[in-house]
Amino acid sequence: MQVQVNGETMELPEGATVAALVEKMALAGKRLAVEVNEDIVPRSQHTEFALSNGDRVEVVHAIGGG
Amino acid sequence: MTETPEIQLPEDKPLEIAGRIYQSRLLVGTGKYRDLMETGHAIEMSGAEIVTVAVRRTNLGQNRDEPNLLDVISPEHYTILPNTAGCYTAKDAVRTCKLARELLDGRDLVKLEVLGEHKTLYPNMPETLVAAEALIKDGFKVMVYCSDDPLLATRLEEMGCIAIMPLGAPIGSGLGIQNRYNIRLIVENSKVPVLVDAGVGTASDATIAMELGCDGVLMNTAIAQAKDPIKMANAMRLAIEAGREAYLAGRMPKKLYASASSPLDGTFF
Numbered sequence: 001m002q003v004q005v006n007g008e009t010m011e012l013p014e015g016a017t018v019a020a021l022v023e024k025m026a027l028a029g030k031r032l033a034v035e036v037n038e039d040i041v042p043r044s045q046h047t048e049f050a051l052s053n054g055d056r057v058e059v060v061h062a063i064g065g066g
Numbered sequence: 067m068t069e070t071p072e073i074q075l076p077e078d079k080p081l082e083i084a085g086r087i088y089q090s091r092l093l094v095g096t097g098k099y100r101d102l103m104e105t106g107h108a109i110e111m112s113g114a115e116i117v118t119v120a121v122r123r124t125n126l127g128q129n130r131d132e133p134n135l136l137d138v139i140s141p142e143h144y145t146i147l148p149n150t151a152g153c154y155t156a157k158d159a160v161r162t163c164k165l166a167r168e169l170l171d172g173r174d175l176v177k178l179e180v181l182g183e184h185k186t187l188y189p190n191m192p193e194t195l196v197a198a199e200a201l202i203k204d205g206f207k208v209m210v211y212c213s214d215d216p217l218l219a220t221r222l223e224e225m226g227c228i229a230i231m232p233l234g235a236p237i238g239s240g241l242g243i244q245n246r247y248n249i250r251l252i253v254e255n256s257k258v259p260v261l262v263d264a265g266v267g268t269a270s271d272a273t274i275a276m277e278l279g280c281d282g283v284l285m286n287t288a289i290a291q292a293k294d295p296i297k298m299a300n301a302m303r304l305a306i307e308a309g310r311e312a313y314l315a316g317r318m319p320k321k322l323y324a325s326a327s328s329p330l331d332g333t334f335f
Binding site: 060 | 099121122124134135148151161164165168170237238264284286
């Protein structure tokens with residue numbers, strides 16, 4: 001299936017979880033926040049939350065800003 | 067009791083934000099530094115306890131092997147104030163705040179800024195009001211970047227914003243406080259902390275904001291883009307303290323003509 005991750009198309013196995021996506025992005029264990037179709041997916045749900053084809057995912061972190 | 071005229075000095079209220087007392091009245095941003103090491107050093111030198119960060123996609127920002135900003139500016143040591151910089155609509159600002167709250171383990175303190183247009187980055191007040199209302203309803207503690215309009219400042223306070231942060235001048239312009247009169251009016255009217263956010267260029271600008279009675283100043287570029295950011299961070303720390311002390315001391319009245327400082331009696335000429 002295909003999902004949009006941070007604006008880019010990504011190929012993921014059917015039913016992949018948010019945790020699997022984060023792992024694939026080499027971001028496991030980092031301090032980040034995930035939104036799927038403009039709704040927050042709390043960290044506690046990353047291992048259960050299954051993504052669906054066409055989902056729009058945002059994976060964000062804190063960077064320098066004023 | 068001898069009859070001495072009562073001297074009215076401003077009350078020295080500590081800076082309290084979201085139920086926490088802060089010693090430092092200087093709040094700093096983390097953008098535009100050369101690297102994370104310089105960011106960390108400058109912030110340490112500034113003495114700031116509240117530090118702003120931006121929220122962005124993970125493919126932007128640092129290199130993969132570089133430490134994360136929050137490893138250098140630890141949420142255990144600093145109060146992290148996520149901003150909504152770059153948002154031009156209330157909707158984007160609210161989304162950003164929700165992501166920030168998730169990022170920071172449920173901490174609900176945010177700096178709301180909704181911008182109007184790219185050239186001036188002037189606050190978009192209609193969208194700011196919409197976003198503030200939604201965020202407050204959702205339990206956020208909102209420190210709001212706003213125009214220096216005293217009526218809008220009052221409105222934001224009445225809505226429940228916990229700090230009012232009018233711009234001194236456009237973000238990153240370094241022009242200093244452009245409308246002292248309005249900042250003064252906002253300070254007079256407000257029961258929540260008032261912090262000048264944006265526009266400070268050098269130490270004297272920060273001092274002026276504090277002399278006007280502001281509870282604090284938030285700055286980023288003035289430190290980060292100084293030739294020596296660490297030295298400027300120290301200058302800003304001192305400037306904030308000097309301005310605060312001057313405000314509390316109560317300045318002398320301004321006069322049109324001179325008034326000799328040395329006695330006129332006892333001259334030998």
